[in-house]
Structures are given as C-alpha cells and as structure tokens.
Amino acid sequence: MYTEMILDYYKFPRNFGTLEKADIKSRDTNPLCGDEIEFQINLDENKKVKEVKYSGKGCAISQAAASMLTELMQGKTVDELKKISKGDIYDLLGITLSPVRVKCALLGLKVMKIGVYTYLSEEIKLDEDEK
Amino acid sequence: MDVDAIREDFPILKKRVHGKKLVYLDNAATTQKPKQVIEAIKEFYSDYNANVQRGVYEISEKATELYEGGRESVAKFINATSSKEIIFVRNATEAINLVANAWAKKNIGKDDEIIISIMEHHSNFVPWQQLAIENNAKIKVVGVDPEGHFKFDEYESLLSDKTKLVAITHVSNVLGTITPVKEIVKKAHEKGAMTLVDGAQSVPHIPVDVQQIGCDFLAFSGHKMLAPTGIGILYGKKEILEKMDPFLKGGDMIKEVHLDSTRWNELPWKFEAGTPNIEGGITMKVAIDYLNRIGMPNIREHEKKLTKYALDAFANTKGIDVYGPRNVEEKGGVVSFNVQQIHPHDLASILDEEGIAIRSGHHCAQPLMENLGLVAASRASFYLYNKEEEIDILINSLKKARKVFRLE
Structure with a gap:
C-alpha cells in the first residue's frame, strides 16, 4: 500500500503551503485520527484554478492524496472541480484501501468540495464516503 | 500460569489475518472470549x-436464577457488600451516565465543583462537562507529571468545600498510569x-476491592x-443508590403502577428498566469464574512481566517515543508509543498486514492527547493470553515499518 509514489508525495508534498490571499478557503478534520487539511484556491478571470495550496497534518495516505489532488485541480473550472470523484482519487493513489483508510484518502477531496460549494453558495453534495 | 493452555481456550487466537497468525494487542479496547463464554451464550x-x-x-426461572447468579458473582469479584449494589447496564459509559443523570443532576448545582483528571476517557469526561454546563457547575482538572503520574498535590489543592464529586480513572487507557484511588477517595x-472510580481498565486486570478503595461508585x-x-x-x-431516583423508566423497574402514580422497584432492579442483556448477565459469571481460576494476582503479575518486556524492547529500538510511567508497579498492561515520522494510522495499516x-488514534482521550502535545498515538495493550513472542513480532514489524518509510 505504501508505494514509492505515495511515500514521495508524503515526504515531498507538491503545492504544500498557504496563499497570501485566497478566493476559496476551507478546512476540515477526520475525527478518527485528528488529521486536518486546509485548501486555499485562487481563480483566474475565467473561474479556472490559477493557484492552489493545501496544508495540514496527518497520515501518508491523507497527505499524499491531498497533494495529488492539487495537481489534478490545476486549470480546472469550479464546475469541473465539483465533478472530481472519489474514483479519481483512487486512480491517483493507485492502491486498494480498507474502509477505514478510505476516509483518510478522501479527506482532501471533501475539504476541496466544501470550499467550492461554499464559494458558489450551493448546497454541498458529497458522496457517502466523503462525509 | 500456563499461557499456552489458556490460549487453547480462545478460538480466535488460532485465526490467521492476511495469512499471518493473529497477534491481538488491543485488549484495552475489548478482550477476546474464551470458549467457556461462547458456549454459555450458545x-x-x-x-x-x-x-x-x-x-x-x-426455563424463565432458570434464566432468572443464572442472570442473578451473574450479579452475585460480580458482587463477590469486587467485594461489594451485597448484590443489591450491582446494577447491570450496557457498558462503563452508561454506568457513568446513570450517575450523572440520576445522582449528579439533582445534587450538583451552581458553582459546585467536580474534580476529574486530565487522563479521563471521554466517557468520564463528557458527561461531567455537559452536566457542569447545564447546572452552572465547574470542572477542575488534575494534571499529570511528565511521566504521566497523577499529581496528588495538585489534587489536594483543588479540593474544597465546593467539591461535590471526584470522578477519576483507576487506570489510564492511554498511559497505563495506576492512580492512588484509595487515597483520592479518602x-x-x-x-x-x-467519589466515582472509572474501573474499565482496572477491574479486568488488577484485583479491585470496593470496600478497601471506599469509593461510592465504580463503573466497568x-x-x-x-x-x-x-x-x-x-x-x-446501597445507601446512596436507595436515595437516588431511577435513570430510565418502564418495565421491570416498578413495584406498582397506577394511573396517576408509580412505586419504584427495590435495588438493584430500580435501575434496570426493560428487558436486560440476559446472556450478558449470565456470562459475567462464566467470565469471572475463568479469571478467578487463573487468579487475578497471577494475571496482574503476567501483565507486569509483559509490560516490562515491551518497555525494554521499545527502549532498545531506534526511533520510538513511549508515553506513561516506566515503572511497571505504577502501570497497567498498556503501552502507548509513536514511531517517529510515521503517523499511527500508517503504522497500524502496516502492522495489520503482519496480522x-x-x-x-486519540484513544477517546483528546484532552490528554492535547496535554501531551500529540495528535495521535499507537497503543499495545495486553491480557492473560499474550506472550513475549508476540511483542517480538510487534517490534520486528515496527522495524519493518521504518524500512517501508525509508527510515532505515
């Protein structure tokens, strides 16, 4: 489960940090392990992702998945961000997860979606696993 | 104490997980069941x-006799003066909630104080926190020293005429610390x-005598x-329970019911509304008979030996932080630790692959974890069927985890 790639993203996270000013900002925790992730996103004039940073602390799975997600988000419109699914995250990680660890993997996705839906002032729609 | 013979009584210990022999070291969460208990349920x-x-x-008379026999057996096990003092509930959490609702709500008022310790499990923390909010009372928290010992001086300084309740764990589920409950109660x-003692981690592991401790309530x-x-x-x-009103109301807990009034049943049934967990009550005796046959002092000695073995092994392994007292005389069979630079959840996943x-996680003790400056920790906890070679397997797997994370 701890592939070279996951460990690489864990130890050398891409897009880790914070933005000076962000259009979208959201944060949540996994009550099971206390993992926490914050997403900060800046959009360009076409409502496409210009910059995205994540920060937080937690296990290799939650942190690597969040980092991989930030790369997937580049250049996407907010509507496209809403369409990123848990399947996309599993594809990025490339491993099979036990039900408990699924929560770790999907924490970043959940936080990103909370931010996007809040930005759009829409009711948040999450998959069962992302709740 | 013949551990191999004991292991024969536990069918699950023969199971394999991910093709590996099950090494069960989560006994502080729940213990495995011997075939005697499984058979009795059947x-x-x-x-x-x-x-x-x-x-x-x-058959109803037989069920009643054996259910009440379970109660007698519990009373003897903790040396209660009578089985009337033994209330069957769902778990230690419900036992504490019963006291919070049926005693504390009425007897703890504005500006009164409740003393707990920073080591409390959420079950002995949240009910008091919420009661304090509702009744405008105050919570006072006794801390621990750097090794995780109960700060008795601090406790004495917090005690005052305003103190209405002292609710303290007997053994910490994270640090393993044994608190001086007898002196605390005195x-x-x-x-x-x-006084209320949370005995969830003590009654199963060390001889507990309520008359010697002198506590008013004990939950496990x-x-x-x-x-x-x-x-x-x-x-x-008994004299306290008698003065208390019931917690839950309904069948079984009544003596007489009229259209406009009800007379409560006698102890202990006053507190047992509705059909109880009959198999649970019956098998409490079977479980206690099993523990008594091995002998609680022997179980305690065995766990001390395992804990010392584990503490020594952790000390000799690179990159591991251990929390709680180092002296096994002051500690139950619980060792919490972290492998540096590996999150406990990642560690648990790697260990799971090894069976x-x-x-x-936070072990339902977030205030303590915060106090220790930790988000999460790993915990190995032992019981009568564990062996030193299982600790060897654990240590080898910790080394393996360090390799997986490229730390060696």
Missing part, C-alpha cells in the same frame, strides 16, 4: 432462552464529596474482561 439460546424476573415456568470524603464493562459486549456494571453503595492488531 447454551442460553439453545436450552433456556426466556425473559427474566416474570415467567412462572421452568481525601474527597474528608471534604464530604462523592464486561467486554473488557472476557464477557460479551453490551453488559456493563455500575457498583454503588497485528493495535490501536491507533
């Missing part, structure tokens, strides 16, 4: 399943305060001492 449902206290027919009583769970889940115990001094079951 026997109840196969031979004499009936509701208790009511039926005037043979000091509380000098101030006229009521059956499933942490070989019995099934869903049966817990509240011990309370090892340990706990990772």
Whole structure:
C-alpha cells in the first residue's frame, strides 16, 4: 500500500503551503485520527484554478492524496472541480484501501468540495464516503 | 500460569489475518472470549432462552436464577457488600451516565465543583462537562507529571468545600498510569464529596476491592474482561443508590403502577428498566469464574512481566517515543508509543498486514492527547493470553515499518 509514489508525495508534498490571499478557503478534520487539511484556491478571470495550496497534518495516505489532488485541480473550472470523484482519487493513489483508510484518502477531496460549494453558495453534495 | 493452555481456550487466537497468525494487542479496547463464554451464550439460546424476573415456568426461572447468579458473582469479584449494589447496564459509559443523570443532576448545582483528571476517557469526561454546563457547575482538572503520574498535590489543592464529586480513572487507557484511588477517595470524603472510580481498565486486570478503595461508585464493562459486549456494571453503595431516583423508566423497574402514580422497584432492579442483556448477565459469571481460576494476582503479575518486556524492547529500538510511567508497579498492561515520522494510522495499516492488531488514534482521550502535545498515538495493550513472542513480532514489524518509510 505504501508505494514509492505515495511515500514521495508524503515526504515531498507538491503545492504544500498557504496563499497570501485566497478566493476559496476551507478546512476540515477526520475525527478518527485528528488529521486536518486546509485548501486555499485562487481563480483566474475565467473561474479556472490559477493557484492552489493545501496544508495540514496527518497520515501518508491523507497527505499524499491531498497533494495529488492539487495537481489534478490545476486549470480546472469550479464546475469541473465539483465533478472530481472519489474514483479519481483512487486512480491517483493507485492502491486498494480498507474502509477505514478510505476516509483518510478522501479527506482532501471533501475539504476541496466544501470550499467550492461554499464559494458558489450551493448546497454541498458529497458522496457517502466523503462525509 | 500456563499461557499456552489458556490460549487453547480462545478460538480466535488460532485465526490467521492476511495469512499471518493473529497477534491481538488491543485488549484495552475489548478482550477476546474464551470458549467457556461462547458456549454459555450458545447454551442460553439453545436450552433456556426466556425473559427474566416474570415467567412462572421452568426455563424463565432458570434464566432468572443464572442472570442473578451473574450479579452475585460480580458482587463477590469486587467485594461489594451485597448484590443489591450491582446494577447491570450496557457498558462503563452508561454506568457513568446513570450517575450523572440520576445522582449528579439533582445534587450538583451552581458553582459546585467536580474534580476529574486530565487522563479521563471521554466517557468520564463528557458527561461531567455537559452536566457542569447545564447546572452552572465547574470542572477542575488534575494534571499529570511528565511521566504521566497523577499529581496528588495538585489534587489536594483543588479540593474544597465546593467539591461535590471526584470522578477519576483507576487506570489510564492511554498511559497505563495506576492512580492512588484509595487515597483520592479518602481525601474527597474528608471534604464530604462523592467519589466515582472509572474501573474499565482496572477491574479486568488488577484485583479491585470496593470496600478497601471506599469509593461510592465504580463503573466497568464486561467486554473488557472476557464477557460479551453490551453488559456493563455500575457498583454503588446501597445507601446512596436507595436515595437516588431511577435513570430510565418502564418495565421491570416498578413495584406498582397506577394511573396517576408509580412505586419504584427495590435495588438493584430500580435501575434496570426493560428487558436486560440476559446472556450478558449470565456470562459475567462464566467470565469471572475463568479469571478467578487463573487468579487475578497471577494475571496482574503476567501483565507486569509483559509490560516490562515491551518497555525494554521499545527502549532498545531506534526511533520510538513511549508515553506513561516506566515503572511497571505504577502501570497497567498498556503501552502507548509513536514511531517517529510515521503517523499511527500508517503504522497500524502496516502492522495489520503482519496480522497485528493495535490501536491507533486519540484513544477517546483528546484532552490528554492535547496535554501531551500529540495528535495521535499507537497503543499495545495486553491480557492473560499474550506472550513475549508476540511483542517480538510487534517490534520486528515496527522495524519493518521504518524500512517501508525509508527510515532505515
């Protein structure tokens, strides 16, 4: 489960940090392990992702998945961000997860979606696993 | 104490997980069940399943007799003066909630104080926190020293005429710290305060005598001492229980019901509304008989040996932080630790692949974790069937985890 790639993203996270000013900002925790992730996103004039940073602390799975997600988000419109699914995250990680660890993997996705839906002032729609 | 013979009684210990022998080191969460307990559950449902206290027919009378026999057995096990002092509930959490609702709500008021310790499990923390909010009372928290010992001086300084309740764990589920409950109770009583001991991690592992401790209430769970889940115990001094109103209302807990009034049943049934966990009550005796046959002092010695072995092994392994007292005389069979630079959840996943079951997370003790400056920790906890070679397997797997994370 701890592939070279996951460990690489864990130890050398891409897009880790914070933005000076962000259009979208959201944060949540996994009550099971206390993992926490914050997403900060800046959009360009076409409502496409210009910059995205994540920060937080937690296990290799939650942190690597969040980092991989930030790369997937580049250049996407907010509507496209809403369409990123848990399947996309599993594809990025490339491993099979036990039900408990699924929560770790999907924490970043959940936080990103909370931010996007809040930005759009829409009711948040999450998959069962992302709740 | 013949551990190999004991292991023969636990069918699950022969199971394999991910192709590896199960190494079960999460006994502070719940313990495995011996075949004697499993058989007794089967026997109840196969031979004499009936509701208790009511039926005037043979199998109901037998079920009632054995259910009440479970209560007698619990009373003797903790040296209560009478089985009337043993209330069957779902678990230690419900036992504490019973006291919070049926005693504390009425007796703890504005500006009164409740003393707890920073080591409390959420079950002995949240009920008091919420009661304090509702009744405008105050919570005072006794801290621990850097090694995790209960700060007795601080406790004495917090005690005052305003103290109405002292609710303290006997053994910390994270640090393993054994608290001086007898002295804690004595000091509380000098101030006229009521005392509750959370015995969830002590009653299954060390000899506990309520008369010697002198506490007013003791709460613990059956499933942490070989019995099934869903049966817990509240011990309370008879004279206190008698003055308390019921917690839940309904069937079984009444003596007479009229259209406009009800007379409560006698102790202990006053606190047991509705059909109880009959198999749980019955098998409490089977579990206790099992523990008594091995001998509680022997179980304690065995766990001390395992804990010392584990502490020494951790000390000799690179990159591991251990929390809690180092002296096994002051510690139950619980060792919490972190492998540096590996999150406990990642560690637990790697250990799972090796067939090892340990706990990772905040252990339902977030105030303590915050106090220790930790988000999460791993915990190995032992019982009568664990062996030193299982600790060897754990240590080897920790080394393996360090390799997976490229730390060696």
